[in-house]
Amino acid sequence: xxxxxxxxxxxxxxxxxxxxxxxxxxxxxxxxxxxxxxxxxxxxxxxxxxxxxxxxxxxxxxxxxxxxxxxxxxxxxxxxxxxxxxxxxxxxxxxxxxxxxxxxxxxxxxxxxxxxxxxxxxxxxxxxxxxxxxxxxxxxxxxxxxxxxxxxxxxxxxxxxxxxxxxxxxxxxxxxxxxxxxxxxxxxxxxxxxxxxxxxxxxxxxxxxxxxxxxxxxxxxxxxxxxxxxxxxxxxxxxxxxxxxxxxxxxxxxxxxxxxxxxxxxxxxxxxxxxxxxxxxxxxxxxxxxxxxxxxxxxxxxxxxxxxxxxxxxxxxxxxxxxxxxxxxxxxxxxxxxxxxxxxxxxxxxxxxxxxxxxxxxxxxxxxxxxxxxxxxxxxxxxxxxxxxxxxxxxxxxxxxxxxxxxxxxxxxxxxxxxxxxxxxxxxxxxxxxxxxxxxxxxxxxxxxxxxxxxxxxxxx
Amino acid sequence: xxxxxxxxxxxxxxxxxxxxxxxxxxxxxxxxxxxxxxxxxxxxxxxxxxxxxxxxxxxxxxxxxxxxxxxxxxxxxxxxxxxxxxxxxxxxxxxxxxxxxxxxxxxxxxxxxxxxxxxxxxxxxxxxxxxxxxxxxxxxxxxxxxxxxxxxxxxxxxxxxxxxxxxxxxxxxxxxxxxxxxxxxxxxxxxxxxxxxxxxxxxxxxxxxxxxxxxxxxxxxxxxxxxxxxxxxxxxxxxxxxxxxxxxxxxxxxxxxxxxxxxxxxxxxxxxxxxxxxxxxxxxxxxxxxxxxxxxxxxxxxxxxxxxxxxxxxxxxxxxxxxxxxxxxxxxxxxxxxxxxxxxxxxxxxxxxxxxxxxxxxxxxxxxxxxxxxxxxxxxxxxxxxxxxxxxxxxxxxxxxxxxxxxxxxxxxxxxxxxxxxxxxxxxxxxxxxxxxxxxxxxxxxxxxxxxxxxxxxxxx
Numbered sequence: 001x002x003x004x005x006x007x008x009x010x011x012x013x014x015x016x017x018x019x020x021x022x023x024x025x026x027x028x029x030x031x032x033x034x035x036x037x038x039x040x041x042x043x044x045x046x047x048x049x050x051x052x053x054x055x056x057x058x059x060x061x062x063x064x065x066x067x068x069x070x071x072x073x074x075x076x077x078x079x080x081x082x083x084x085x086x087x088x089x090x091x092x093x094x095x096x097x098x099x100x101x102x103x104x105x106x107x108x109x110x111x112x113x114x115x116x117x118x119x120x121x122x123x124x125x126x127x128x129x130x131x132x133x134x135x136x137x138x139x140x141x142x143x144x145x146x147x148x149x150x151x152x153x154x155x156x157x158x159x160x161x162x163x164x165x166x167x168x169x170x171x172x173x174x175x176x177x178x179x180x181x182x183x184x185x186x187x188x189x190x191x192x193x194x195x196x197x198x199x200x201x202x203x204x205x206x207x208x209x210x211x212x213x214x215x216x217x218x219x220x221x222x223x224x225x226x227x228x229x230x231x232x233x234x235x236x237x238x239x240x241x242x243x244x245x246x247x248x249x250x251x252x253x254x255x256x257x258x259x260x261x262x263x264x265x266x267x268x269x270x271x272x273x274x275x276x277x278x279x280x281x282x283x284x285x286x287x288x289x290x291x292x293x294x295x296x297x298x299x300x301x302x303x304x305x306x307x308x309x310x311x312x313x314x315x316x317x318x319x320x321x322x323x324x325x326x327x328x329x330x331x332x333x334x335x336x337x338x339x340x341x342x343x344x345x346x347x348x349x350x351x352x353x354x355x356x357x358x359x360x361x362x363x364x365x366x367x368x369x370x371x372x373x374x375x376x377x378x379x380x381x382x383x384x385x386x387x388x389x390x391x392x393x394x395x396x397x398x399x400x401x402x403x404x405x406x407x408x409x410x411x412x413x414x415x416x417x418x419x420x421x422x423x424x425x426x427x428x429x430x431x432x433x434x435x436x437x438x439x440x441x442x443x444x445x446x447x448x449x450x451x452x453x454x455x456x457x458x459x460x461x
Numbered sequence: 462x463x464x465x466x467x468x469x470x471x472x473x474x475x476x477x478x479x480x481x482x483x484x485x486x487x488x489x490x491x492x493x494x495x496x497x498x499x500x501x502x503x504x505x506x507x508x509x510x511x512x513x514x515x516x517x518x519x520x521x522x523x524x525x526x527x528x529x530x531x532x533x534x535x536x537x538x539x540x541x542x543x544x545x546x547x548x549x550x551x552x553x554x555x556x557x558x559x560x561x562x563x564x565x566x567x568x569x570x571x572x573x574x575x576x577x578x579x580x581x582x583x584x585x586x587x588x589x590x591x592x593x594x595x596x597x598x599x600x601x602x603x604x605x606x607x608x609x610x611x612x613x614x615x616x617x618x619x620x621x622x623x624x625x626x627x628x629x630x631x632x633x634x635x636x637x638x639x640x641x642x643x644x645x646x647x648x649x650x651x652x653x654x655x656x657x658x659x660x661x662x663x664x665x666x667x668x669x670x671x672x673x674x675x676x677x678x679x680x681x682x683x684x685x686x687x688x689x690x691x692x693x694x695x696x697x698x699x700x701x702x703x704x705x706x707x708x709x710x711x712x713x714x715x716x717x718x719x720x721x722x723x724x725x726x727x728x729x730x731x732x733x734x735x736x737x738x739x740x741x742x743x744x745x746x747x748x749x750x751x752x753x754x755x756x757x758x759x760x761x762x763x764x765x766x767x768x769x770x771x772x773x774x775x776x777x778x779x780x781x782x783x784x785x786x787x788x789x790x791x792x793x794x795x796x797x798x799x800x801x802x803x804x805x806x807x808x809x810x811x812x813x814x815x816x817x818x819x820x821x822x823x824x825x826x827x828x829x830x831x832x833x834x835x836x837x838x839x840x841x842x843x844x845x846x847x848x849x850x851x852x853x854x855x856x857x858x859x860x861x862x863x864x865x866x867x868x869x870x871x872x873x874x875x876x877x878x879x880x881x882x883x884x885x886x887x888x889x890x891x892x893x894x895x896x897x898x899x900x901x902x903x904x905x906x907x908x909x910x911x912x913x914x915x916x917x918x919x920x921x922x
Contacts, residue, residue: 199682201777205775209741211738211741216860217790218860219860221762221790222754222758223734223740223745224738224743224744226762228763228765228785229697229762232692232766233693235697236693236698278781279673279681279685279815281686282684283685283686283813284683284684284685293683302693302768302780303770303776303779305766307766308765310765310767314824315764315765317765319765320739327777329679355741398683399677
């Protein structure tokens with residue numbers, strides 16, 4: 001029996017303990033957004049640090065940030081020739097509201113119908129435990145074939161406000177060959193998948209001002225410009241009625257979708273998209289299907305707009321100011337800096353001299369794509385196929401995981417996204433759960449990924 | 462000495478009493494918007510009703526409305542051949558805030574530098590007293606040559622919410638040949654003027670909805686339409702960058718300005734308009750000056766716009782709904798109903814099938830214009846010129862006085878706007894005042910207007 005098979009056997013034999021670990025961590029209500037739970041955040045960090053130390057990790061530290069701490073630990077026993085993997089995860093959870101819609105206590109995990117119910121079960125304490133149990137099994141089998149560094153944050157559910165600074169400040173400590181992000185999911189219980197590409201995000205706030213103060217439309221209507229109309233004209237010029245974005249050069253760096261990708265993106269029907277979105281009608285760039293547009297094409301949207309009087313009834317005010325929040329979802333190989341420059345140039349050219357303006361960037365994260373034939377990706381694919389005995393589908397995600405872009409930018413390494421949440425796990429909702437079959441398969445998948453990565457890395461070298 | 466001259470002499474001899482009346486009425490803090498002053502509103506109504514009865518008015522009534530009462534009284538002694546004039550005014554005032562910017566108690570009137578300071582002095586208790594004192598002088602001179610009906614409301618400063626219903630319900634009682642609206646002003650202390658035209662107002666609220674609920678832009682960006690962008694495109698199509706309104710047929714009924722009118726509208730320089738507005742730059746329809754655009758041309762403005770997330774920072778929401786308040790100032794001979802129909806047709810044609818929409822009308826008042834050579838207008842012009850010994854300028858006002866349109870619509874009579882506020886009277890602001898020279902001239906002007914009207918009406922007949 002190979003060491004890998006040995007480790008898989010050990011993990012299978014220890015399922016009850018894995019489940020106990022899982023429950024123990026879910027019992028800690030580590031809600032990052034509620035100040036009254038800051039001690040629980042600390043307890044969760046302590047729990048993880050203690051577990052890392054027990055496993056034999058070295059240099060285990062709980063790094064304070066301005067809010068919630070980052071748990072770090074490393075096991076560099078595989079030697080300089082073996083790859084070093086940075087494992088990213090988070091130990092904080094969403095609040096459980098609305099509480100009365102839960103069928104059981106969100107922080108007293110309960111097994112029902114092959115699932116473990118509890119806040120954070122799927123997002124993402126199950127995956128933290130699965131990853132830790134995989135390491136424990138490999139150590140018990142006698143061989144952890146790669147070097148590991150753990151970076152577990154406590155602020156993911158509040159937008160990771162201090163993670164970039166942390167990574168920047170500890171770039172040397174975190175130096176690795178590859179990142180393994182375990183905060184992800186698969187398509188369905190029997191459909192293993194890997195998210196190989198995420199969209200990026202550029203988010204702007206545009207403010208226009210036409211004068212010192214609001215004016216009365218009876219006195220000054222016809223005399224001054226209206227910033228809400230100027231803003232409307234600018235927005236109208238950013239995207240045409242067929243859904244094509246008009247900012248200069250916006251599509252220049254968009255990577256074309258290949259046939260295989262388009263096929264994967266078209267798994268769901270238009271009716272499915274209509275039902276999921278609750279929209280009255282589907283809409284988007286001509287020449288692409290909803291599935292393609294949702295993950296494989298860039299977007300431009302207004303997320304918010306405000307000017308003047310917006311209460312009930314009427315007020316004959318000429319607003320002095322108007323504001324819009326405008327964001328773009330970006331796809332490989334678009335660059336948020338180029339998008340920012342293009343938007344700025346468009347505004348410079350089109351904003352009339354009647355208004356003063358500011359453009360602030362609230363978010364900027366690069367789109368990411370990991371080559372499907374890379375060593376890390378192949379290690380993951382083989383792992384999933386050997387556990388599930390089913391083909392792995394490569395999927396793109398329409399959202400952004402900013403940490404992937406951050407790690408790419410600061411540490412200059414790719415991220416392999418490998419996690420085991422399911423779409424029906426009620427993430428961020430009442431009755432969050434983790435499918436336990438998937439959880440146990442996840443432990444085996446992490447073991448296989450680790451050995452595959454070590455082997456493929458040796459072969460490449 | 463004619464009866465008119467006699468009345469003028471009596472009024473001049475009674476200036477001290479006029480001033481005492483004026484002060485007594487200002488002392489009543491009849492603030493219509495503050496519930497704690499409802500008894501003061503009642504006191505002011507009682508004061509006026511008592512004064513009318515003392516003068517010999519008949520059928521004096523304090524009509525309750527859903528909020529503040531209307532004071533009515535009539536003196537129909539001039540006979541069926543004499544014209545009947547409906548005098549419109551209001552006895553309520555704005556709140557005095559900010560109190561600490563007043564140099565004296567807003568409700569303890571003080572004479573300073575030829576002015577009487579106090580809340581409501583210029584808007585418009587001074588004009589109520591001037592009108593009442595003119596009647597008193599004419600009665601003492603032995604001849605009130607026209608029939609009078611007084612309609613004094615207590616809700617003007619809160620938008621006259623119950624006046625239309627009152628006029629409709631009492632149309633027979635209020636039946637007259639002409640309305641005299643005393644809630645106006647003149648250009649400057651030594652520049653008498655008459656406002657012969659007011660703009661009308663159409664005020665709409667447009668709401669667009671693209672689906673059941675807000676969506677996450679990472680999941681659905683690219684799949685659904687964005688109502689804030691649709692709204693922007695619609696607004697952008699309503700007015701071009703040169704300030705011309707593009708709604709079909711919008712300018713069809715706009716009455717051209719004659720040379721005399723344009724000359725009057727250009728009394729103020731561009732610099733004056735720039736300073737008064739506080740705008741960074743003046744803007745408006747090409748081919749017209751700011752002065753012309755402010756009063757003689759129609760407008761289309763966005764008064765408010767709202768969609769999605771408008772707090773600090775960023776939220777990657779795809780809003781389900783977007784709203785705009787859109788209003789037009791109208792000039793003779795535009796019709797609010799036609800404007801409503803034109804906007805509706807434009808929306809019908811241009812709103813895409815991705816959104817559902819509603820269009821609500823919040824306000825609709827017709828523009829008004831009184832022919833400058835009409836009997837009522839000539840009576841007013843002659844009165845002012847004989848008091849001021851200066852030429853009267855005809856001015857248009859950019860705002861709307863809804864009661865003028867209401868009275869036109871329900872009672873089918875023109876309004877002669879004749880009041881004596883000055884532009885620097887700090888109406889609605891701290892240190893409101895009434896210039897006392899103008900106040901006393903106002904009494905004489907109302908006397909002369911009354912006799913002129915009686916005489917000119919006889920001549921026409």
